[in-house]
Amino acid sequence: MATHSAGTRGDGRLFRITTGLVALFVPLVVAGIAVVLIHGSLLSIKEFGLRFWSGTTWDPVAGEFGALPFIWGTLYSSFLALLISTPVALGIAVFLSDLSPHALRQPLIFLTELLAAIPSIVYGLWGIFVLVPLVRQIQTSLPDRLRATPLFSGPPLGIGMLSAALILAVMITPFTASVAREILRAVPRAQREGAFALGATRWEAIRLALFYGRSGILGAVMLGLGRALGETMAVTMVIGNTPKVSLSLFAPQYTMAAVIANEFTEAADDLYLHALVEIGLVLFIVTVVVNLMSRILIWSATTESRAPRRRAVVARAA
Amino acid sequence: MLAAGLLLLGAPALVRAETVQINGAGATFPYPIYSKWFSEYNKLHPDVEINYQSIGSGGGIRQMTAQTVFFGATDGPMTQEQLQAAPGRVLHFPTVLGAVVPVYNLPDVTQALNFSGAVLADIFLGKITKWNDAAIAKDNPGVTLPSGDITVVHRADGSGTSYIFCDYLAKVSAEWKSKVGVATSVNWPAGIGGKGNEGVAGAVRQTPGSLGYVELIYALQNKIAYGAVRSMDGEFVQADIDTVSAAATAAAKQMPPDFRVSITNAPGKGVYPISSFTWILLYESPRDKNRSRMMVDFMKWALTDGQKFAGDLGYAPLPAGVVELEQAALAKVKVR
Numbered sequence: 121m122a123t124h125s126a127g128t129r130g131d132g133r134l135f136r137i138t139t140g141l142v143a144l145f146v147p148l149v150v151a152g153i154a155v156v157l158i159h160g161s162l163l164s165i166k167e168f169g170l171r172f173w174s175g176t177t178w179d180p181v182a183g184e185f186g187a188l189p190f191i192w193g194t195l196y197s198s199f200l201a202l203l204i205s206t207p208v209a210l211g212i213a214v215f216l217s218d219l220s221p222h223a224l225r226q227p228l229i230f231l232t233e234l235l236a237a238i239p240s241i242v243y244g245l246w247g248i249f250v251l252v253p254l255v256r257q258i259q260t261s262l263p264d265r266l267r268a269t270p271l272f273s274g275p276p277l278g279i280g281m282l283s284a285a286l287i288l289a290v291m292i293t294p295f296t297a298s299v300a301r302e303i304l305r306a307v308p309r310a311q312r313e314g315a316f317a318l319g320a321t322r323w324e325a326i327r328l329a330l331f332y333g334r335s336g337i338l339g340a341v342m343l344g345l346g347r348a349l350g351e352t353m354a355v356t357m358v359i360g361n362t363p364k365v366s367l368s369l370f371a372p373q374y375t376m377a378a379v380i381a382n383e384f385t386e387a388a389d390d391l392y393l394h395a396l397v398e399i400g401l402v403l404f405i406v407t408v409v410v411n412l413m414s415r416i417l418i419w420s421a422t423t424e425s426r427a428p429r430r431r432a433v434v435a436r437a438a
Numbered sequence: 439m440l441a442a443g444l445l446l447l448g449a450p451a452l453v454r455a456e457t458v459q460i461n462g463a464g465a466t467f468p469y470p471i472y473s474k475w476f477s478e479y480n481k482l483h484p485d486v487e488i489n490y491q492s493i494g495s496g497g498g499i500r501q502m503t504a505q506t507v508f509f510g511a512t513d514g515p516m517t518q519e520q521l522q523a524a525p526g527r528v529l530h531f532p533t534v535l536g537a538v539v540p541v542y543n544l545p546d547v548t549q550a551l552n553f554s555g556a557v558l559a560d561i562f563l564g565k566i567t568k569w570n571d572a573a574i575a576k577d578n579p580g581v582t583l584p585s586g587d588i589t590v591v592h593r594a595d596g597s598g599t600s601y602i603f604c605d606y607l608a609k610v611s612a613e614w615k616s617k618v619g620v621a622t623s624v625n626w627p628a629g630i631g632g633k634g635n636e637g638v639a640g641a642v643r644q645t646p647g648s649l650g651y652v653e654l655i656y657a658l659q660n661k662i663a664y665g666a667v668r669s670m671d672g673e674f675v676q677a678d679i680d681t682v683s684a685a686a687t688a689a690a691k692q693m694p695p696d697f698r699v700s701i702t703n704a705p706g707k708g709v710y711p712i713s714s715f716t717w718i719l720l721y722e723s724p725r726d727k728n729r730s731r732m733m734v735d736f737m738k739w740a741l742t743d744g745q746k747f748a749g750d751l752g753y754a755p756l757p758a759g760v761v762e763l764e765q766a767a768l769a770k771v772k773v774r
Binding site (some may be wrong): 181360362381 | 466520
């Protein structure tokens with residue numbers, strides 16, 4: 121008996137140490153990545169300094185490297201993708217958790233998760249052969265007045281920002297939808313039942329559940345954003361790979377992940393190689409900043425929610 | 439019977455124990471023929487196993503310089519700086535020839551179009567933007583050209599194909615040479631980027647009015663129609679295995695001793711102007727003389743018997759004159 125309890129106490133300590141070490145591994149890896157990226161881009165950091173972030177020329181022959189078009193392309197395509205995918209993903213999540221007939225639920229869940237399992241090269245091919253001609257048709261059928269505005273200007277290529285954003289949206293929707301569905305399912309039954317008891321309609325009850333789970337749902341959206349920022353293959357196949365800053369949805373542009381994948385193998389010159397690694401460093405920093413901002417967003421959403429949550433607790437107690 | 443069985447089992451094991459592995463890395467463009475050569479050569483000489491990673495010319499040169507591989511391969515010759523950065527003297531050996539062809543999508547034009555170098559350069563510089571531009575019409579008498587915009591498609595990934603194409607444009611256009619230059623990736627003044635030959639071909643096929651460039655092998659294997667290009671002698675030449683080999687024959691007469699030569703825009707009759715060698719890189723005096731001897735033996739085979747595999751895979755074989763020069767140069771590689 122005594123040995124047994126001593127043993128479990130020992131196991132507990134061992135367990136804590138092991139899990140602690142494993143947990144320590146994560147910050148170590150992150151720090152390691154940062155060190156390697158900085159070390160690998162020293163030449164470029166010394167040569168261009170902060171100008172690297174604002175430069176718009178990418179000329180491997182002249183040795184002039186600026187990352188702004190790639191930063192812009194990455195952020196713009198991810199932002200557009202979120203704009204398109206978030207309502208769709210939330211719709212899927214709400215339908216699956218609250219509205220779907222029982223027989224339909226499992227097949228639909230299976231299909232959404234299947235979307236997440238398709239390799240990105242397949243998305244890219246689908247993009248070239250199906251999506252791009254479709255986008256070109258959309259563009260040519262827009263009225264001329266609209267096509268004169270900066271948002272829709274440019275020749276009808278089909279290949280460009282909108283195609284990339286659409287493909288990204290399709291790719292991240294299953295992630296956001298699955299997590300959001302789990303969050304909605306985790307909302308206590310009492311929340312919805314309470315709402316119904318107070319005479320709320322179904323729509324109002326769902327809105328309440330969405331509000332209750334908003335920090336988790338924001339997290340689900342951010343998960344999709346993380347995926348969109350780093351997606352490479354599908355994007356490079358349809359975005360047109362042209363380093364230009366443009367607001368137009370139809371302009372060919374470029375992303376950070378895509379330029380690294382495209383140019384890394386043939387970069388023989390040292391400065392060129394270091395500039396490409398610095399693009400990786402910039403992508404790393406941008407990802408960290410975006411994630412931090414989303415954390416702050418989630419945090420501020422949850423602190424603001426204290427008041428209604430307290431009310432909910434009171435209601436449940438009563 | 440038992441002894442025979444043991445012998446059968448034992449024999450391959452013994453051979454395997456003596457197998458020497460030689461590692462190489464570099465250009466993706468010659469990968470199909472190199473992998474064919476290495477497997478055919480392994481059938482003839484089971485004791486030599488050559489492994490090749492097609493990581494790109496730039497990667498090949500880097501790994502060669504770092505001595506992590508025994509040999510490198512590149513589509514563009516090493517620059518003077520790169521040669522000086524290498525820890526030993528590096529020799530270039532042309533292995534086969536390739537070419538780059540202009541491909542376009544004009545649904546209403548049935549005959550093959552002609553392009554002169556200056557026109558191609560101006561299109562890729564973004565100076566000629568319409569298909570019915572007078573400069574294009576001049577090269578294509580009797581062809582009704584559409585009035586639409588030209589959508590330029592270039593390679594987005596760094597590639598030997600872009601290197602050869604830019605090398606040609608730089609020779610026929612001073613503006614290209616000063617503004618854009620020659621490299622595996624350049625700052626393209628116009629157009630959109632497709633990833634790989636398939637990306638460029640896909641974008642061209644999808645976009646009416648587009649013009650791009652792909653490797654000859656890719657166009658042949660996928661049956662894509664391509665235009666003729668004006669040679670230095672002024673005739674419009676369609677790329678095929680003969681016209682590409684002719685470019686090398688022309689170059690053999692004034693081959694520099696280190697074989698680092700560009701044969702784009704070569705003079706001569708029936709010469710396709712956007713042609714190029716692809717090279718294997720060897721150290722003149724590697725530390726491992728055993729492997730060096732095996733590699734030289736392989737190279738001798740590849741330059742002679744190996745050339746017969748080139749045509750089927752869409753590469754042009756080396757002309758006899760170049761093979762002779764290379765055989766003499768191979769004698770310089772130290773094998774003991």
